[in-house]
Amino acid sequence: MGATVATGWALADMDSLSSRGLKRFLEPLDSPQGPLVRVGGETLVNFSSNDYLGLAASPSVRAAAIAALESHGVGSGASRLVVGDTTVHQRLEARLAAFERAEAALLFNSGYAANVGTLQALVGPEDAVFSDALNHASLIDGCRLSRARTVVYPHADVEALDRALASTPARRRLVVTDTVFSMDGDHAPLRELVGVCRAHGAALLVDEAHATGVLGSRGAGLCEELGLSDAVDVRMGTLSKAFGVLGAYICASRPVVELVLNRARPLVFSTALPAALCAAAGAAVDIVEHDDALRARLWRNIRRFSQGLRSLGFAAEPRSAIFPVIVGEPGLAVSAARALRSKGLLVKAIRPPTVPEGTSRLRFCLSAAHTEGHVDLALEGLRSLRL
Ligand code: PMP
Numbered sequence: 001m002g003a004t005v006a007t008g009w010a011l012a013d014m015d016s017l018s019s020r021g022l023k024r025f026l027e028p029l030d031s032p033q034g035p036l037v038r039v040g041g042e043t044l045v046n047f048s049s050n051d052y053l054g055l056a057a058s059p060s061v062r063a064a065a066i067a068a069l070e071s072h073g074v075g076s077g078a079s080r081l082v083v084g085d086t087t088v089h090q091r092l093e094a095r096l097a098a099f100e101r102a103e104a105a106l107l108f109n110s111g112y113a114a115n116v117g118t119l120q121a122l123v124g125p126e127d128a129v130f131s132d133a134l135n136h137a138s139l140i141d142g143c144r145l146s147r148a149r150t151v152v153y154p155h156a157d158v159e160a161l162d163r164a165l166a167s168t169p170a171r172r173r174l175v176v177t178d179t180v181f182s183m184d185g186d187h188a189p190l191r192e193l194v195g196v197c198r199a200h201g202a203a204l205l206v207d208e209a210h211a212t213g214v215l216g217s218r219g220a221g222l223c224e225e226l227g228l229s230d231a232v233d234v235r236m237g238t239l240s241k242a243f244g245v246l247g248a249y250i251c252a253s254r255p256v257v258e259l260v261l262n263r264a265r266p267l268v269f270s271t272a273l274p275a276a277l278c279a280a281a282g283a284a285v286d287i288v289e290h291d292d293a294l295r296a297r298l299w300r301n302i303r304r305f306s307q308g309l310r311s312l313g314f315a316a317e318p319r320s321a322i323f324p325v326i327v328g329e330p331g332l333a334v335s336a337a338r339a340l341r342s343k344g345l346l347v348k349a350i351r352p353p354t355v356p357e358g359t360s361r362l363r364f365c366l367s368a369a370h371t372e373g374h375v376d377l378a379l380e381g382l383r384s385l386r387l
Contacts, residue, residue, distance in 0.1 A: 021330035022351055032057040033244070035369040037346060044346040045374050047364045052214055052321045053287070053294050054369030055244030061283045068279030076272040080107075081261075084272030092278040092285075093249070099285050100220055100237070101229055102251030106261055109273050111209050111238035112138040114248040116145055117264030118205065118234060119176065122256075123148040128170035130161055132177045134184065136207060137354075139176050145265070148174070155181075158192040165200040173202040174233075179222035180210035183355050183363060185322030190222055194231045203233040212288075213242020214321055219288040219295055239277075243284040247273045298368035301375050305366055308379035323364040324350075327387060333360035336385055343381045 017023045031038040033056035037046045055061050068088055078084040089107060096105040108114035119142030123129055127148040131139060134155045143150040151168055153161045165173065175197050177188045190206070197204045208221035216224030221237065223229040234256060239247040250260065261267065287294065302318045309316035309323060316323055327333045333349035340347045340362070351360045364378060 021334060035367060035371070035374055039346060042344075044341070044344055045370075045377055046346045047366070047378055048346055048348040049365055049367065050210070050241035051244050051369075052210075052242040052298060052365070052367055053244065053291075054367050055242070055284050055287060058244060058284070058287065060287065061244060061280045064283035065276045065280035069274075069276040072275035074274060074276070076274050078272070079268060079270060080272040081268055086272075086275045086278075088275040088278045088282075089272065092282045095282050095285050096237075096249050097251055099218070099289055100235065100251040102235070104254045104257040105249045105251040106257045106267075107273060107278070108248045108250070108264075108267060109270055110246065111136075111207070111236065111240060111248040112141075113264075113266035113270065114236050114238075114250055115139045115207060116142040117266040118236065118250050118260050119143060119148075119174075120145040120265060121260040121263035122146075122203070122205075122234075123172055123174050126171040128168050128173050130164055130168075130173065130175045130202070132156065132181075132188065134181050135176060135178055136182050136209070139178070139207060143176070156186070156189055158189050158196055161193070162196050162199070165196065165202055173200065174205060175202050176205045176207070178207045178209070180208070180215070180320045180322065182210055182322065183350060183361070184324050185210070185320040186317075187222060187319055190226055190228055190232075194228055198231075204231075205234040205236065206232050207236045209236070209238040209241055209248075210320055210322060212237040214295070214298065239281040239284070242288060243281055245281045245284055246277050247281060294368045298366065301366045301368070301370050301372075304372060304375050305364065305378065308375070309382070312379065312383055314382075321366045323366070325362040325364065325382065325387065326359050327361060328358055330360045333362060336362055336387070339385055340381045343377075343384065345378055345381045347378070347381075 027039055029037050029039055033049050033051045036043055076084040093105045115138035123146045125147045129143045129148045130151045131143055133152050151164045153164050179188050211221035213219045215222050223232055234250050234252045236250045239245045306316045306318040327336055330351040337347055337349040347362050350363045
């Protein structure tokens with residue numbers, strides 16, 4: 001195929017990305033997710049996966065997927081509202097609602113789809129959304145698709161949010177936040193956010209993508225840990241991270257779930273998750289809820305890594321499985337990642353627009369499947385970088 005008009009656009013824009021150290025590329029794995037992965041013929045210790053509990057390759061999760069693959073086939077054929085829904089989807093929603101101690105749960109094909117669809121379903125042009133400055137891109141895109149007026153408040157700044165709510169009247173007002181921020185691993189001030197929302201009659205939607213399976217006595221996230229599950233209007237969780245599968249869900253009151261099912265465009269206009277993945281997710285929920293030893297292993301690794309980072313002079317609180325090591329410019333982050341790679345460590349450089357300009361970083365994600373030896377290797381690798 002010859003050069004098309006779009007080829008010219010692509011070449012110009014890619015030149016610009018390359019010159020700023022922002023070009024991205026794919027690196028295919030030749031293995032399942034796990035603490036050790038095969039990449040380009042090498043075996044590397046994986047510190048970039050969100051598979052926090054090591055369930056992506058779990059035998060019982062795989063077995064559940066295989067059984068449902070046999071009973072229900074591969075593709076789901078249509079959107080859930082057409083003929084893509086199955087008893088397996090329904091059972092998973094009931095299981096998730098029970099796990100989250102919520103009235104109802106609703107599945108989405110991804111966390112991205114859940115956030116975009118739920119925001120667009122709940123608020124519209126007459127409404128206002130208040131969004132933390134470091135919220136995940138899917139919440140930001142949900143604000144855009146909803147066409148609600150969007151007020152971005154400074155990261156975790158409850159007083160600024162309070163002032164913004166006081167000065168922004170609207171038909172409906174919705175506050176949205178990650179509970180564990182995806183690139184920094186810190187927590188939203190959830191108790192204070194609940195208080196401010198109550199004071200202003202605003203609804204609160206929280207994204208527990210990086211908290212589910214990691215925080216809370218049964219792994220039901222920061223809301224569970226703080227005893228606030230009933231105080232939040234909509235809680236979103238992903239099945240793609242600690243559960244090791246794919247997809248996501250919201251949990252909320254039955255009327256909210258019914259409205260979102262009727263309106264969310266990513267749900268109405270997209271083919272349903274395959275039943276096999278729903279069955280796999282159900283098996284993963286059982287493990288997350290009942291296998292406390294797995295979460296305890298993750299937290300032992302988190303504490304070990306955080307202590308090691310502090311002894312290297314980095315500020316590192318053990319708050320979640322995510323640890324950023326900020327290096328600044330994108331080129332520096334890429335060369336640091338390359339140096340770690342030469343020591344057998346897979347740690348990706350995270351650059352704008354995923355993080356703000358000047359805060360490019362190495363992002364370490366820990367897993368219950370890492371050994372102490374793996375954690376120590378990461379620390380040794382960082383020490384050798386002399387950042
Ligand atoms: N929310 C947050 C906070 C995330 O980090 C992510 C994934 N990176 C998502 C939502 C999207 O989830 P998914 O990957 O399942 O689409």
